[in-house]
Amino acid sequence: KQEVTQIPAALSVPEGENLVLNCSFTDxxxxxxxWFRQDPGKGLTSLLLIQSSQxxxxxxxxxxxxxxxxxxxxxxxxxxxxxxxxxxxxxxYSSGDKLTFGTGTRLAVRP
Amino acid sequence: GAVVSQxxxxxxxxxxxxxxxxxxxxxxxxxxxxxxxxxxKQSLMLMATSxxxxxxxxxxxxxxxxxxxxxASLTLSTLTVTSAHPEDSSFYICSARTGTLDPRSGNxxxxxxxxxxxxx
Numbered sequence: 001k002q003e004v005t006q007i008p009a010a011l012s013v014p015e016g017e018n019l020v021l022n023c024s025f026t027d028x029x030x031x032x033x034x035w036f037r038q039d040p041g042k043g044l045t046s047l048l049l050i051q052s053s054q055x056x057x058x059x060x061x062x063x064x065x066x067x068x069x070x071x072x073x074x075x076x077x078x079x080x081x082x083x084x085x086x087x088x089x090x091x092x093y094s095s096g097d098k099l100t101f102g103t104g105t106r107l108a109v110r111p
Numbered sequence: 112g113a114v115v116s117q118x119x120x121x122x123x124x125x126x127x128x129x130x131x132x133x134x135x136x137x138x139x140x141x142x143x144x145x146x147x148x149x150x151x152k153q154s155l156m157l158m159a160t161s162x163x164x165x166x167x168x169x170x171x172x173x174x175x176x177x178x179x180x181x182x183a184s185l186t187l188s189t190l191t192v193t194s195a196h197p198e199d200s201s202f203y204i205c206s207a208r209t210g211t212l213d214p215r216s217g218n219x220x221x222x223x224x225x226x227x228x229x230x231x
Contacts, residue, residue, distance in 0.1 A: 004154075034220075043117070043204055043224035044155075089154065098145075099206075099220070101154040 002027045002094050004102035012108040013080055021075040021105045023090035028071050031093040035064050035075050038087045038104070047088075048075070080109045114138055115207045117223035124195055124230055131191045132226045134205035140185035141207035145220075146178075149202040161188045195230040202227055 003026045013019055023033075035047040048057045048064040050073070056065040063076040073090055087106045091099040114137040124130045134144055143162050147155040159169045159180050167180035177199075179191040188207075192199055204225035 036222075041227070044206075044222040046219060046222070049219055091155075098157055098160070101147075101156075103154050 002030075002092060002100045004090060004092055004100050006088075006090060006102040006105050008105060009103065010106040010108075012110060014110050015080060015082060017080050017109075018076070018078050019080055019107075021077070021088050021090075021107070023073040023075070023102050025071045025073075025092050025100075025102075027094055028068050029094060030068060033064075033066050033073050033093070034091050034099070035062075035073075036089045036091065038089060040087075044089070077107075080107075082109045082111050085109050115141075115205065115221045115223040117205055117226050119226060120224060121227045122229070124228070126196055126230055127194055129191055129193045130195055130228060131189055132203055132205075132228070134188045134190070134207065134223050136186045136207045136209070136221070139207075139209045139221075141188075141209055142185065143208045144182060144188040145206045145208075146180060146188075146190050147204050147206070149204065149225075155204065158190075192228065195228070197230045200228055200230045 005024050007022045031052050034049045036044040037047055038044050050057050050066040061078040066073045085108050087104045089104045090102045116135045116137055118133045146158045148158050149155045157170050158173045159167045161167045161180045161182040163182045163185050169175045177193055182188040202225050206220045206222045208220050
């Protein structure tokens with residue numbers, strides 16, 4: 001059974017800081033990995049999708065990497081802003097098209 | 112990007128009653144939709160996979176007679192929580208996939224805004 005863990009569970013940083021969120025998964029036989037953002041009381045916003053053949057994806061200030069062999073992914077956020085405050089979830093596709101979500105990292109960026 | 116709409120966003124119902132949540136793909140046809148549940152401070156857990164025109168596939172531990180899922184068209188799936196109890200209070204969210212079922216294709220899954228259910 002696939003298990004996805006995210007570290008840290010919570011993070012508070014001052015505005016402008018660069019930060020890294022970590023995601024690890026137990027079964028390396030994944031297809032894709034996706035990072036999402038969830039604001040309190042809201043749904044999910046897809047940030048980046050990394051296909052199994054890719055090692056990283058970039059979108060604006062966000063960069064996500066994937067190392068299947070070690071079962072790890074990182075989400076790098078550059079020059080963090082208060083508007084980045086949210087819960088960040090990583091999810092892996094395995095055993096078909098089901099997603100297994102991580103436990104999430106709650107990020108707070110202080111002005 | 113594609114839009115998935117969920118309705119209602121918030122619902123309060125009395126214990127023992129049933130409540131229906133709708134998930135619509137507004138600008139694409141979704142052959143497959145997924146329903147997730149999220150308890151407070153926990154991650155999303157897949158409840159069931161809904162395929163248009165066929166019975167839903169439920170995850171282990173999810174009562175199919177309690178959580179009725181209907182995917183009658185390529186743009187609409189519904190989740191009905193029957194005989195709701197306070198422990199069913201949760202955040203329910205759907206997602207929809209377009210294209211093939213093979214995730215290696217890189218198709219993006221689109222999520223709805225979610226529905227908050229409170230059973231009193």
